[in-house]
Amino acid sequence: MNQNTDLLTLRSVSKSYGPVPVLHDIDLSIRDGEFLTVLGPSGSGKTTVLRLIGGLEPLTTGEIRLEGQDISRMPINRRPFNTVFQDYALFPHMTVSGNVGYGLSVRHIQRKEIARRVAEALELVQLERFADRFPAQLSGGQRQRVALARALICQPRLILLDEPLAALDLELRRQMQEFLKSIQREIKTTFLFVTHDQEEAIGMADRICVMQAGHIRQLGTPHELYYKPNCEFVARFFGENNLVAGKLGPVQGELRPIETALGRLVCSISDQPHLKAALDGASAFAAFRPEALRLAGAKDNDNRLSGTIADLAFAGSSTVATITAGADNAAQRLRLRMPSRIDGSMLKSGETVSLSFAPHEGHLVLA
């Protein structure tokens, strides 16, 4: 269970349905024991990636390797992976223990052994008392856990989860997220989790693979994706962000300025060689998070902006201000997030404010 060795590798994998391409030349490595989330809007091809790995669909081109061995043509029922389906796909005519034991009984394992392992799996997902129920007699969260127990009883090398939480309500979804994460830690099996919900992705994943329109846009830790998005799509899709378009100026060490309609903004380019290499005058965006914007306490080198408060929204622990900045013909909306205060915000709509953010809290993405 060494997190540094690759368990599964996809090499220039493409998939088309007839003439319609859905995946373009995907390269992806899944590390042994990690919780990898594939995140993308609907139609991005994320579920197709999962179905190709599981063997539910044939590849059009490319190959899939399991620890170096090509399994692209291996039939679905011989791959050491198991799937938790979006609709759970529990067999309605079998009890919970029948469902969970199915993967063992089709392999002709002895009844006593099956009973023992079913009991173990049900204990792991805390459903011991429901062994003799039928799926129709269970709640959504319970069905979800049966599907998980059914998948992990075969001790697969990789568990594929296809938006398994989408059908649950918010509170239950949060509980299930923690539950899934704790199970993954306990059984130390690699999880590949597909979702369109970025909050879900941040909360659970060791690494996130962001997909859009059949391409992988970025692969990295949640922290990397949040603070160093490599393209406009990831910068906008992953968390709330302020993006201001402009032209790049000359590199200044680990910093680089960008000329925008809101003035010159200096942003960090550390550890991002492609930003250092970009030509002067190239189109790019300055990106800074709403929580990086400050109303007061600007230091000498900070980027300064000014604008008018258009709206204030109280969101519990924080308050979000929508600010219109720039001249009328190039007005731009910015968001500022600050901790809420019990005595209410001192800001008012219509008020003119000056804003700032530190260069190391801003980053650049190429347009």
Added chain:
Amino acid sequence: MSALPRPSTLFLAAITTLVAMLLYSPLFVPIVSSFFTISHGDVDWSSPTLSTYRALAANHDILAALRTTLIVGMCTVVLSVVSGTLLALYYHGRRSGRSVLQFIIFLPFLMPPIISGLALLIFFREIGLERSLLTVIIGHTVFVLAIVYRTVLMRLQSMSRSLVEASYDLGATGWQTFWRVILPNLSSAMVGGAILAFALSFDETMITILVTGTQSTLPVRLWAMMRLGFSPDINALVALILMFTVLLCVLAARFLIPRQMATERA
């Protein structure tokens, strides 16, 4: 509806009742009159009796016809359920050729029975098959196949594709998936289709008359009895057939209408 003024509601109710009575009351006449004796061609309302039923039970022709009907019905059910299920499984998920096949399967069911019967008769003569119970069974199977095929296909289509995928995903082979996942999920549709097939075969007259040999089924026997003149056993026979058919239809509905999902636990 409640917004309608009272007189027109009453008027509508009256019309509905009248239409229902006109349509369905003839059905009840033989049932009611089968419990009375008939003298000089008229029902004698003064003497309720079960004698007609007793006469029926003693009538060897009728009993033989009943046996024939049951044999034909059972064979038809087995043949049509097996072939209808296989056809449905084969054409489920296949686009090409399906509409042509469906048209062919439904043709004998939708055509006037006399046309289907004549077509079969000519066919049997061309291939040199003597008219017998076998030809009746073949005729009935061709006739009811559409019902079984449709019933099973609809169940297949409502089955989530991921059930089959999950079975393979968990390591099952094609056979294991078929016997342990697909078939159990089709079984109630197959039982429902079988009951409907049996009910249709039980009542079928026109095709049977045309393709049968010397043996007659119950409805054919009834037809023959009618031509000889109205006798009290006919009422009893009609009543029995009617009740049996209704029973079968109720049974079929129980299997085919999806059972209400158990209420989800909170």
